[in-house]
Amino acid sequence: MNQTTLKAEPGKQEIFIFREFEAPRDLVFRTLTDPVLLAQWMNPFNMTSEIHRYDAINGGAYHYTQTDPKGGKHVYSGAFHEVTAPERIIRTFEYLNLPERGHVHLDTFRLEALPGNRTRLTVHSVYPSVSDRDTATRPGMNTRSLKTTLAGSCPLPTAPGAPTSTSSFPKHDETGQRLTGR
Amino acid sequence: MNLNAIAENFSVSRPAISQHIKVLTECGLVIIRQQGRERYCEAKLGQLGQVASWIEPYRKEWEHQFSALDHLLDQLQSKSKSKPKTKKRKRP
Numbered sequence: 001m002n003q004t005t006l007k008a009e010p011g012k013q014e015i016f017i018f019r020e021f022e023a024p025r026d027l028v029f030r031t032l033t034d035p036v037l038l039a040q041w042m043n044p045f046n047m048t049s050e051i052h053r054y055d056a057i058n059g060g061a062y063h064y065t066q067t068d069p070k071g072g073k074h075v076y077s078g079a080f081h082e083v084t085a086p087e088r089i090i091r092t093f094e095y096l097n098l099p100e101r102g103h104v105h106l107d108t109f110r111l112e113a114l115p116g117n118r119t120r121l122t123v124h125s126v127y128p129s130v131s132d133r134d135t136a137t138r139p140g141m142n143t144r145s146l147k148t149t150l151a152g153s154c155p156l157p158t159a160p161g162a163p164t165s166t167s168s169f170p171k172h173d174e175t176g177q178r179l180t181g182r
Numbered sequence: 183m184n185l186n187a188i189a190e191n192f193s194v195s196r197p198a199i200s201q202h203i204k205v206l207t208e209c210g211l212v213i214i215r216q217q218g219r220e221r222y223c224e225a226k227l228g229q230l231g232q233v234a235s236w237i238e239p240y241r242k243e244w245e246h247q248f249s250a251l252d253h254l255l256d257q258l259q260s261k262s263k264s265k266p267k268t269k270k271r272k273r274p
Contacts, residue, residue: 004241041247
């Protein structure tokens with residue numbers, strides 16, 4: 001089996017993910033841009049994906065919810081800066097369950113055709129800060145532990161008077177809309 | 183190993199060795215024990231393993247997803263190869 005390798009140096013804001021696939025580049029590109037196909041493999045922690053919007057075109061946007069085995073909802077959204085078939089996708093990515101907005105990272109997916117109908121994928125993600133990267137790359141964290149990490153290891157710029165308690169986290173329903181007035 | 187014994191292995195000055203050891207102590211990679219007039223240094227390299235492994239769960243999670251993608255790519259490729267044989271009729 002092809003191995004997934006990472007490059008993540010301490011103290012940096014970026015991470016690289018490398019993986020090769022036994023499939024032609026066009027097909028791998030389709031599995032990254034077709035929401036029906038994407039929902040079949042992009043399910044970390046045995047979550048199930050519901051994709052509300054996925055316009056993988058230049059200037060498009062996406063928005064999806066993943067449900068973990070305990071029923072917890074995780075909402076993600078972002079915009080496609082560039083989608084050039086079959087070689088490159090540049091998008092923003094934000095996890096909307098975080099205690100506050102603004103922790104957006106930039107992902108570049110590069111697909112390289114290899115001999116024998118094989119493909120090499122490189123994902124380069126750049127985060128706003130080192131602690132954003134380190135928090136995002138600790139999988140399995142629920143919102144509370146993320147909150148603890150954010151509060152403990154990196155003093156985040158918080159607007160004066162901004163809500164900081166656990167109970168005032170922005171809540172999202174399954175479509176990702178922020179619930180208000182509850 | 184005491185500080186003098188460590189310093190003999192390097193061409194830099196003894197104070198410089200002390201500085202390096204101090205940094206390593208702060209990182210928890212070296213602990214110093216005072217025995218009489220001598221200070222003994224002990225390497226604690228276990229933490230270096232953590233440096234390498236902090237990202238491992240994240241890598242595993244991607245591996246898990248990419249394995250699912252391998253499977254999907256296999257399915258898609260075998261489907262396109264066998265398409266002429268197993269062409270399904272559309273339901274009326």
